[in-house]
Structures are given as structure tokens and as C-alpha cells.
Amino acid sequence: MMASHREPLLNELGKRDGEHPETDVERKKLPLPDLTEREVMKHFIHLSQMNYGIDCGFYPLGSCTMKYNMKLLERVVKNERVVQVHPLQDESTVQGCLHILHHLEQMLCEITGMDAFSLQPCAGAHGEFTGMLMTRAYFEQRGEHRTEVIVPDSAHGTNPASAKMAGFDVVEIPSKDGMVDMDALEHALSEQTAAFMLTNPNTLGIFEKDIQLIARKVREAGALLYYDGANLNAIMGKTSPGVMGFDIVHVNLHKTFGTPHGGGGPGAGPVGVREHLEEFLPVPRVVRQGEGYALDYERPRSIGKMSMFYGNFAVLLRAYAYILRKGNSLQEVSERAVVNANYLMERLRSVGYDVPFYRRRMHEFVLSLASLKKKGVRALDVAKRLLDYGFHPPTIYFPLIVEEAFMVEPTEDESRETLDSFVNAMDTIVHEDENIVRGAPHRMPVKRVNEGQAVRNAILTWKDL
């Protein structure tokens, strides 16, 4: 499927002297290649042919929600009244942008059960960091000195990292039967606790049934409950973080709301809060003013700014288009995502794969491939072998609480036929000669990449080569 050629680096395509303007400039050498448009296009098209995108096939990366990116989203952002609009123009000349931001905030409030949103954070982790800084500001305002944030051991790595960046000490609690261990939580909660960060459904794809009790315990301790929205795709229209008792939420527009992942970004990580935290949201806030909209910077208790302007606007606009397109049928998005995940999990179990903490799942599930270890095959090997069958592998070795974890999230967009063909590939692989599996991939542009050597001998630019 993918081209198996190699492509030289840009600087190896020939370094010619371009038309250097004759001038006395300070910098005599600008060591960049001079190529024709024809050469540059060929280069990048060749590179693209060595990359797996969503339109290439099944992309069941757990926790990443790799749903199909509607082409509509790419068209609406091409408008000149987006592309050629400066963020510091007079408000009267950006009413369209402000209207869209305001409406998107409202729709996110409806979906998450929050009272107010800021669209400024540029990614999920950036949203977490924003939420943690607001948590800090909230307790400072109340004159309480709280220094700890609790996270489950199944949490995304960004949770503890974001809490730490905001200056909190991180307390990690163990899970029990794949869910929050209530005893451990109660033990960890104290007057030092500022927040408990949780994703629900959690990273095993299990809905935390005790969420009411969790919310009550956290509130009784005087702490805030933070919702990591990475798994929001499972529950839209079914329940909401607000109803569950969360105080702060971030959502990943590049997961739940169909904006492309861009090979790593840009995404967007808007943060929503309940009323008691609204005054701490970043500035500016988008507010109604007469018939129109305005940017309000006069919020004395705001934490200030989190990024240069108003967030990744072109990403926000894509998510806006996605939500308009789906409307109140977003609920069906979650339904199909959950049906697909449960179907795929049962099918994989039926061919012998092990699901620790087996029970109904929401939008994703985690296999353990530990039993393959005795024939010398690891989760990494199965992942690489799946590439040969034309599938992007699931997330591996996460969450950390499952040995040889293999985390599968099919999303709502895949057909039963696709899911069945994935099961067939998984079933074939488990019966294959272990040397074939360990030697995978065999049909990619490159063979197994030596990542260890990349660390030991850091070659980070073409000059290092």
C-alpha cells in the first residue's frame, strides 16, 4: 500500500545558488537548498507516500479517537475571511470569528454540562495545565493552601505532568478491578488535596460507576474534580461531566469533534468550568455586546493568557463545522462508537485474546498480549505485524496497569466488515511463525526501526549525518 522507496533529504537534492539579491547583508551564508517548485513537490509527495493516514485504512489507536476527518472541515477554513484575518483587528471587523467562538463555547457547554468555556488552550495537555492553574487561583482566592493533585495510576501521562507544571505535588493512587479504588482515594484525600483528575470512561474504557460517590468524597474534602475529556466520545448525549459532578473539563477537539491530528497537531483543548470557577478563566472572554460580540479583558481574577491570541482558531472552526453537521445526532456518534468497541472486543475474545478486567466497555478496550510472551512475541511485535496487513496498530504499553497492553479504539466510523477484517488479521498473526511476527514489518517503506540507536547516537539535524 505504501511506496517502498527512499527519499533523499532536502539538502541532498542538490544545493544550488539561487538568485541571490545583490546586497550587502550581514549574513553571508544561508545554508538552505535552492530547488524548483517541481523538485519540491516531488519530494513532499514521495514523503507523503511513506506515511499512513486515516484515509489509508483502519486506525484504532486507543485513547486517540482517530475518527474520519470530514473533508467539509478542510473547505470551510479556506475562506479568505479566516486565512487573511489578523487577530488584533478591530472587533467590528471580526464579528464572524467572534460569533463562531461564542456559539462553539455554548455548544460545548451543552455537551459537557459546564457553565462557561475558554477556547484558548491549544491542546489537551494545555487545557489540563489551564485547569490546574485555575485550580491554583481558586484556592489562593479562598485563602486555602492546597498542594496536592491526585491521579489514578491509569491516567494519561499528561495529567500528572500538567499538575506538576502548575506547581502541585502529584499523588498517584492504584486502581482496583480496573476502576478507582475508593479506599485508596479516601486515604489520599485530605485538606492538602486541590483536585482529583479523572477520565470517565477511564483509559480501560470502563465507566467509573462509582462516580457519584467519587464526586461526593472529593467535594467533602473541599477539593475540585477535574475531567480529562480524552474519552468524551463515549458519552455524548448519554451523560455529561457536569451531571457527574465535575468542576473543570477539558475536551480534545481533535479527538471527539473530528478535527485532523496533523501528524501530532495542531489540536485544540478548550476548558470548561462550572459557575464557581468562571471568573478564573483565561482572558479575553468572548462576550455579547449589544447586537454583536466583543473580547473582554477586564476580568481581574482571570489567570491571564495561556497562548498568544484566542487559541487555534482554524481548528476551532473545523470543530464548529463538525458539530453543526452532526447536531443533536452526536448522541448516535457515541452509540456507534460504543457498539463498535464492544463488538470488536467480543470478536477478539472469541479468537482467544485476553481482556483483563473483562466487562462491558464504552468506546475502547485494552487487551493484554502477555500470553504471547512465552513464544517470544510481544505487543510491539504484533503491532508491527499489523502494519503488514494494512492496519495501523492500536496504542501499545498503555495504560501502564495492563501487562503488554494493546489498547483498541475503533471509533464510530468503521464498518463491521472493517472490524471483521481486523479480527481476521489478529487471528492470523497469533498463529503465525514467531520469527515472522518478530521480524515485522516486512512490507513497509522501512524495516523495523532501531529506536535504541537513535537515543544512543543522537542525530537530530542533517548536519549531524
Next chain:
Amino acid sequence: MLTYLGIESIDELFEDIPEKMRTGGLALPDAMEEREVEERIRALLAENKSFFEMPSFLPILKPHYIPPAVDEIVARQEFYTSYTPYQAEASQGMLQALFEYQSVVAELTGMEVANVSMYDSATALGEAALMAHRITGRKKILVPRAMFWHKRSVLENYARGAALEIIEIDHGEDGLMKLNFSGDDIAAIYIENPNFFGIIDRRYDELSKIKERTGALLIAGIDPLHLALFHPPSHYHADIVIGEGYLGNPMNFGGPLLGIFASKKQYLRQMPGRIIGATVDREGKRAFCMTLQTREQHIRRGKATSNICSNQALCCISFLAYVALLGSGGLRGVALQNMENAHYMAERLKEVGFEMPFDAPFFNEFVVTCPLEGKELNKRLLARGMYGGLPIDRYVAKGMLFGVTEMHTRELMDEAVETMVEVVA
């Protein structure tokens, strides 16, 4: 599929949600057809004015011409729909392109290593301050008093958790931040080049000696286009380099942007964000992969150098494609055009009674003092379908910061100056 699962209704799959917490649907509008979504958004955006409908001279982020080939390249679904390239064998295209991006940033800045982006220049500065703190164990970050206030606010937020102290340093009459500071516990000094007033800082010797004199790291905030003509920050021994990677990326009402982040190799292990390395595959052929991941949150969790996960990778591809298409010659050409146009505009404004408070070399941004308040000038210009620069009264009375690029034609500038004369009168 429900039959296979042995259930009659989808609701059975949601039974783990306590009954009290079920919301039963969303109060959102009905789903729209594609055509309706397009119409709706086009109608809303009709309330905006683009640069072509309302030319402006706003600084910081500026309009630039982006070759159509850039759009084509980043429109390849293999790039824009893919995830972070954890699976190296299926991601060689993205990985090689990002490796090339790192190489281009290294060439432009003269630094040894670069990561594949922070969110924007402001968050890059925040991360740079934290990195300087980790390296030096010190707590003070010195910044110019005159800097874009948004960026300053973001820096404060990044500094909060580590309790860093941000200290403002005033500028002299030449508009340049004073460098005769002293004191201990200084982790880093942040300079911008060109600085907030658009002035090119050529105190290369003095800047080079900061670390020796104070032990503080030098963080340089750069403009990538400026580097096509002027000495890179490596020339004055910057330790960390940050900047706005706007090349190839449109304004888009302020986002997504691209935070450039480069450093000396000796500080590699303290760098935030993703880094791509060259290595070999099992047959010994060249291949690329994400590397030094033990710095990152998905491995190190609370002890990571940063919490960043999703970044601005696709904006790196736009930046790279832009630089590749222009080449060294084209890049210099655009940079010169920017500088010439900015100087033309400044001269024209001086002719009609605007003054330049700083007698200093500048690139494509400059400060003038207006005959009336900048805010009032913009208001009057707006009525004429035009906009001036950014009022900066907080630093210069009646001051306005102008940004001029290759997009500002002579005709446009002449017309703008005439209009300014009329509205001032």
C-alpha cells in the same frame, strides 16, 4: 452487531451510567447537510473583513504571501490526518519531514538542535524559562519591559508553578533593553531580536558575554525571516532560541501558530517537546523515529520536562514547505522586500509629520509617534476602510507599532499615507 453482543437495545451498553446521571440527548440544533454548514459558516464569516478588504499595518503576526504549493503539500491526507508518528515504520514521511524541519530551524538559527514545535512563541518562551531554571537551578527570569503583553502574561503562567520571578528591564533611549544588569540567582535573560519596537539588536559582543558575566542563560526571541539577512542568535551565543514560525502559516485570526524552539546540544536532555532522530532500520538503511522520549510525559509522567503532547506538527510542515519552495535565494528576496517596504512606509510617514522616537535600525516593524492618539487614528482609519498599526501608549506616548511585509504594495502604502493625512487633518 447487537445480536452478536446478545443485546436488544443499544441502551444496554450504557447501563453502567447511573440512572440519575443520564441526560437523554442534547439540546443542539438538528444535523445539517454539508451544503447548509458551508452556507452557514460563509454567512457568519461575511461579518469579517480580510486584509484585502481592509488593509492594515498591524504587527506581531503579519500577512505574507504563501505559495499555493504549500497548501497542496499540507493538504495530503497522509500528513494532515495522521497521528503523532509513534509507529515509525508507517510514519517515515512525516518523520523525515519533521527531521528536515529541525534541520532548517537549526540552519536558520545557527543552533544545534530544535524540537518539532511548541504551541506558539509565547508558550515557547514559557518552556524556555522553565528549561533555564532546570539547567541553572536559579529562579529569576529577566525580560524586556517592552514586550507584547500577551506573551508576557503567558510567560507568567508558565513560571507560576516553579515560582520563578519575572523581572522587567527597562530600555534606553535607543529602544534597546539595558544589559548592565547584575545580581545573582538569574536563570535567564530574554532578549528579542528584532525587539518589540522592531529594532535590530546588534550588540553582539555585549550579548555574547552575558553568560560569562552572570552565569545566566541567554534566551533569544527571533523572527525567522529576519534571519535570512542578519546574524543568527548563535552568533551572539544564545543558549535557547524561540520564535513565531509564521512562514507558510496564514494568520487565521491568530491560530494555529508554531512555536519555534531550538537549543545548544549540551542542554538536549532538558528540552521540552518532541524530537526526531535519524537512525537505521534492521537492514542498516537510514530511517527516522521519535527519540529521547524519556524526557516526555507519556514515559516520565510527573517528572517530564514538559506536559506537552499534541503540538503544532502540521505547521512545521507548512514552514518547511515554504522554506523549501523559496530556497535561500527566495527567502532573502522576501526578507529584503519586507525591509525595503517597511523603510519606505516609515519614510513616507515621516514626511507627513509622524515621528520616529528611536533612531535605530529596523527590519519590518517600526514605531512612530502619531499626531493624535493611536486608538483615535485607527478609529478614523476604520471609517475609511483601513487600519493602522498597534497602539503602544503603555511604552511610547502616542506610539504606534507598524508591521509591513511584501503584501504591502507601494500603491497601498501611498494610499494609506494619504488617508492618514486626511483623517489627521
